Amino acid sequence: MNWGSIATLMLPENLLLAGIVLLIGIEIVMRAPRGELALALLAVTAAAAAAFWLYTTGAGAAPFPGHFSVTPATLLGKAVVLALAIPVLLISRDDFAAGPFHILLLSSLYGACLLLSSDSFLTLFLGLEIMSTPVYVLVLLAYRRPESAEAALKYLVLGGAASAALLMGVSLLYGGSGTLAISAFTQALVSTDTMARAGIVLVIVAFFVKAAVVPFHTWAPDAYEGASIPVTAYMATIIKAAVLLAAARLFAEGPMRGSIADLLALLPLVSIVWGNLAAMRQKSFRRLIAYSSIAHAGYLFYAFLGAGPTRFEAVLFYVLAYGVMNLLAFAALPPHADDAARDRLDSFRGLFHRAPFAAVLIAMAMLSLAGIPPFPGFVAKFLIFKNVIAAGYTLYAVLGLVGSYLGIYFYLRVIQLMFMSEEQAKVTHGKPGALTLGAALACLAAAIVLGVYPASMLGRF
Amino acid sequence: MFDAALLNIVVYLPLGGIALLLAAPAGQDAFVRRLTLGLMTLQLALVAWLYLRFDPTVAGLQFETRLPWIASWGVHYQIGLDGYNVLLVLMTAFLGPLVVAGAFTAIRKDVKLFYSMVLLIQFAMLGTFVAQDLFLFYVFWETMLIPMFLMIGIWGGERRIYATIKFFLYTAFGSILMLAAVIYLVLSLQSTTGITSFAFADLYRSQLPLDVQCILLAAFGLSFAIKVPMVPLHTWLPDAHVEAPTAGSVILAGVLLKMGTYGFMKLGFPLFPDATLAFTPAIMFLAVVSIVYGACVALVQTDIKKIIAYSSISHLGYVMLGLVSLNLYGIQGAVIQMVSHGLTAAGLFLMVGMIYERCHTRELADYGGLAKLLPVYSVFFAILTLASIGLPTTSGFTGEFLVLLGAFGAAWQQYELGSTLPLALASVAVSGVVLGALYMLWFAQRFLFGAAKAPHQPFGDLDLRERAILGIIVAAVFVLGLFPDEPMRKTELAAKQFQQLVGTSRTGVRAAGEPGRGPAASENGAPRFARAGTGSAP
Numbered sequence: 001m002n003w004g005s006i007a008t009l010m011l012p013e014n015l016l017l018a019g020i021v022l023l024i025g026i027e028i029v030m031r032a033p034r035g036e037l038a039l040a041l042l043a044v045t046a047a048a049a050a051a052f053w054l055y056t057t058g059a060g061a062a063p064f065p066g067h068f069s070v071t072p073a074t075l076l077g078k079a080v081v082l083a084l085a086i087p088v089l090l091i092s093r094d095d096f097a098a099g100p101f102h103i104l105l106l107s108s109l110y111g112a113c114l115l116l117s118s119d120s121f122l123t124l125f126l127g128l129e130i131m132s133t134p135v136y137v138l139v140l141l142a143y144r145r146p147e148s149a150e151a152a153l154k155y156l157v158l159g160g161a162a163s164a165a166l167l168m169g170v171s172l173l174y175g176g177s178g179t180l181a182i183s184a185f186t187q188a189l190v191s192t193d194t195m196a197r198a199g200i201v202l203v204i205v206a207f208f209v210k211a212a213v214v215p216f217h218t219w220a221p222d223a224y225e226g227a228s229i230p231v232t233a234y235m236a237t238i239i240k241a242a243v244l245l246a247a248a249r250l251f252a253e254g255p256m257r258g259s260i261a262d263l264l265a266l267l268p269l270v271s272i273v274w275g276n277l278a279a280m281r282q283k284s285f286r287r288l289i290a291y292s293s294i295a296h297a298g299y300l301f302y303a304f305l306g307a308g309p310t311r312f313e314a315v316l317f318y319v320l321a322y323g324v325m326n327l328l329a330f331a332a333l334p335p336h337a338d339d340a341a342r343d344r345l346d347s348f349r350g351l352f353h354r355a356p357f358a359a360v361l362i363a364m365a366m367l368s369l370a371g372i373p374p375f376p377g378f379v380a381k382f383l384i385f386k387n388v389i390a391a392g393y394t395l396y397a398v399l400g401l402v403g404s405y406l407g408i409y410f411y412l413r414v415i416q417l418m419f420m421s422e423e424q425a426k427v428t429h430g431k432p433g434a435l436t437l438g439a440a441l442a443c444l445a446a447a448i449v450l451g452v453y454p455a456s457m458l459g460r461f
Numbered sequence: 462m463f464d465a466a467l468l469n470i471v472v473y474l475p476l477g478g479i480a481l482l483l484a485a486p487a488g489q490d491a492f493v494r495r496l497t498l499g500l501m502t503l504q505l506a507l508v509a510w511l512y513l514r515f516d517p518t519v520a521g522l523q524f525e526t527r528l529p530w531i532a533s534w535g536v537h538y539q540i541g542l543d544g545y546n547v548l549l550v551l552m553t554a555f556l557g558p559l560v561v562a563g564a565f566t567a568i569r570k571d572v573k574l575f576y577s578m579v580l581l582i583q584f585a586m587l588g589t590f591v592a593q594d595l596f597l598f599y600v601f602w603e604t605m606l607i608p609m610f611l612m613i614g615i616w617g618g619e620r621r622i623y624a625t626i627k628f629f630l631y632t633a634f635g636s637i638l639m640l641a642a643v644i645y646l647v648l649s650l651q652s653t654t655g656i657t658s659f660a661f662a663d664l665y666r667s668q669l670p671l672d673v674q675c676i677l678l679a680a681f682g683l684s685f686a687i688k689v690p691m692v693p694l695h696t697w698l699p700d701a702h703v704e705a706p707t708a709g710s711v712i713l714a715g716v717l718l719k720m721g722t723y724g725f726m727k728l729g730f731p732l733f734p735d736a737t738l739a740f741t742p743a744i745m746f747l748a749v750v751s752i753v754y755g756a757c758v759a760l761v762q763t764d765i766k767k768i769i770a771y772s773s774i775s776h777l778g779y780v781m782l783g784l785v786s787l788n789l790y791g792i793q794g795a796v797i798q799m800v801s802h803g804l805t806a807a808g809l810f811l812m813v814g815m816i817y818e819r820c821h822t823r824e825l826a827d828y829g830g831l832a833k834l835l836p837v838y839s840v841f842f843a844i845l846t847l848a849s850i851g852l853p854t855t856s857g858f859t860g861e862f863l864v865l866l867g868a869f870g871a872a873w874q875q876y877e878l879g880s881t882l883p884l885a886l887a888s889v890a891v892s893g894v895v896l897g898a899l900y901m902l903w904f905a906q907r908f909l910f911g912a913a914k915a916p917h918q919p920f921g922d923l924d925l926r927e928r929a930i931l932g933i934i935v936a937a938v939f940v941l942g943l944f945p946d947e948p949m950r951k952t953e954l955a956a957k958q959f960q961q962l963v964g965t966s967r968t969g970v971r972a973a974g975e976p977g978r979g980p981a982a983s984e985n986g987a988p989r990f991a992r993a994g995t996g997s998a999p
Binding site: 352372382416421 | 529530531532533534571574599600603604606607610611614615621622625626629630633634637638640641644645647648
């Protein structure tokens with residue numbers, strides 16, 4: 001394979017890399033750097049477009065055989081992850097004017113792209129670390145409250161533990177199979193060898209930590225609350241999407257049976273129930289979203305109970321629908337001088353009368369996250385539970401659905417506060433910037449398309 | 462073709478209306494009201510046209526639209542009118558302008574949002590009735606909850622938030638289990654026949670063993686029974702009704718409750734005929750309990766809205782009784798009773814709203830002798846009361862009489878086969894008629910007659926707008942009571958189809974040796990996913 005085609009197949013990554021290099025150059029050369037946001041936006045948009053273009057051409061090859069390969073599915077996954085990053089950048093202007101934010105974000109996205117294309121555990125690990133490390137810094141970057149430092153540290157330690165678990169699992173798998181190819185994972189799924197099974201469990205646990213599945217979720221509420229809004233949005237949507245898509249690549253069409261299936265059903269089930277129950281008691285919007293994301297991690301891992309060929313599509317549609325609706329809520333959140341006040345659920349009281357448009361958008365996002373039609377969250381949930389029932393896990397599906405029912409209450413409470421409660425104290429919001437408004441409208445448009453015509457994203461593979 | 466497009470326009474007209482309302486400048490409340498009223502009237506005119514064009518001699522769908530929606534799942538956008546829904550669609554469109562006009566003076570807060578919600582719920586209700594694809598049906602079914610949730614929660618009374626969250630959580634619980642059943646049903650159709658479809662017509666051909674049918678009917682039935690509501694799943698209804706604004710109560714009683722009985726008629730019973738037969742005594746028992754319990758509780762209420770709320774439980778018990786009788790009288794009576802209750806309950810709730818606007822209390826004890834104070838109001842109230850208890854010449858009589866005729870017909874057959882229970886239940890149901898007369902007449906007596914008293918005197922009698930609203934409802938009540946023939950002709954074929962669907966066993970016992978027909982059927986012939994389990998099976 002010549003360098004030209006390698007460069008083309010890695011076009012999304014290369015565009016991101018070019019963006020990173022240019023941003024660093026600007027930072028070094030210019031005394032008062034300007035236009036970083038525009039450059040970052042351009043790089044991410046171009047990368048997303050490139051991924052989608054490559055997907056439409058049906059590109060499929062391995063630029064680095066055994067380590068890095070692209071298929072239409074991974075390209076569509078990259079396009080989704082990168083496209084979700086665009087609203088994050090758009091809403092970041094109020095919080096991050098300086099350059100490091102954009103460099104870190106693009107580096108993290110680069111890691112996500114690598115992760116989605118990895119064929120060996122080596123690239124998988126690299127991708128995961130390149131994706132996560134900048135986020136530890138991002139949590140700290142908008143240092144507004146002492147809690148940020150604590151949150152970042154917690155995230156760093158638990159993220160490190162996850163990496164350690166992953167490495168340990170991979171070494172066990174390597175010891176058993178003698179190969180670093182991720183196909184060793186699917187082969188080990190059917191193995192009865194204790195070492196292979198231990199390896200699988202450790203790898204799954206690492207993914208559970210990264211995706212915040214109970215009981216490995218404790219970092220999420222603190223990290224989400226400590227970070228500033230764009231970073232919270234980034235963690236809740238893109239990191240989660242990339243981790244789950246990587247898991248879908250790892251599990252591929254591997255058989256799911258016995259105790260591994262139970263592990264992949266029970267902990268996510270607990271996650272759904274616990275996330276939804278704990279969210280009821282939250283007073284901070286970001287903590288609420290954190291617990292909601294813990295529950296959603298549960299639904300997402302349910303997708304792996306479905307038959308092999310259905311998994312990637314279910315995960316992809318879910319992370320897209322979930323990401324769009326989360327970003328819609330964050331983009332619609334009215335700005336406020338005091339970050340803590342902006343976040344308090346009490347400040348949502350009577351929001352409809354102060355900012356009707358924002359209130360309606362947040363309400364739509366909440367209903368979609370609750371899985372109420374006609375919003376895309378419903379179609380996403382329907383797809384996952386359809387696959388789970390089709391694979392024969394009817395009992396788990398019913399329990400999961402009942403668990404999802406528990407979540408309706410706290411999403412409704414947000415709507416109740418915005419529409420049905422009187423303001424307690426006068427809250428003064430700032431006006432949302434044009435870019436934030438643009439992000440909200442883009443998310444709204446995507447939500448409408450996904451809700452009214454979900455077939456646009458289904459049946460593509 | 463033209464009429465099919467017209468049906469789509471009818472359904473989406475309210476959505477267009479919402480867009481118009483959003484574009485309207487702020488502060489133009491009078492314009493918003495008139496615009497909504499105009500749209501609703503236009504919708505009614507279009508529905509009336511479709512109703513007249515509806516051919517009663519054609520079995521099956523008319524004005525059908527069928528387009529692929531989510532092709533890879535076999536989901537279609539399929540809507541159409543048939544004998545099941547044509548009367549209910551007409552009733553929904555009929556109540557639309559009345560609801561809007563009834564709220565003209567009552568709603569002063571967030572007017573634009575309010576009428577948007579009225580239009581949204583109208584859209585969702587019509588969509589639920591005309592949907593002929595289970596996925597589409599479910600989407601509309603759930604969409605209904607959102608505007609109702611907001612309507613009770615924003616414009617409701619004192620305990621509105623408690624009431625509206627209770628309403629949402631109650632109904633959503635039924636829906637969640639129904640969702641699991643929907644998925645299971647569609648997958649079983651796929652594995653036994655190889656057809657991947659959510660269309661009702663295809664699902665009517667599914668073959669399921671009796672135990673599976675029972676579980677699925679329980680899941681569907683729970684969702685529908687909560688909506689009806691059948692005792693003991695009714696406790697959300699009084700709260701929702703009491704706290705809801707008048708328009709919310711009217712929509713709730715007029716249309717939303719019929720979603721439950723319509724669901725049983727269109728989906729629950731015909732999809733699972735064998736389970737229906739197995740459950741018939743239980744459903745009949747619950748229906749009779751609803752009739753008698755609703756009536757008894759209505760008797761002792763002191764809040765006038767609660768009296769009518771509990772009377773709804775009682776009246777919808779008749780609908781269920783008629784449906785499970787499975788004979789033509791009972792089924793057609795049930796449909797007529799649905800429409801009749803839609804008219805009388807809507808009228809009575811509107812009247813409660815009118816008196817509440819004047820006196821700001823719903824305590825029955827605060828009122829008395831309104832016949833002297835508000836003569837016109839009292840005449841309308843008396844007529845609607847009599848219609849509600851089923852006086853001949855009113856719509857209530859036609860419905861209740863046919864239902865009881867059907868129930869006794871079915872019970873007598875059972876009696877001849879040696880089972881006395883249905884006959885006993887049917888006899889108890891008759892006592893509901895007496896109880897109904899008792900509580901409504903006692904209510905009217907305390908309300909309208911005796912020493913004249915009412916808080917906040919003096920107040921004017923009904924104005925022209927209110928007289929027009931009630932006059933239209935009363936006229937419809939008499940038309941349906943005196944000429945039930947025409948609407949019954951429109952529903953007759955559907956009633957026969959219902960009878961035939963429920964009467965045909967579909968347990969799908971295959972002859973031994975016949976291989977599984979579906980691609981996903983495993984070696985023992987059972988659907989692959991039918992393995993209940995935890996996944997640890999080998």
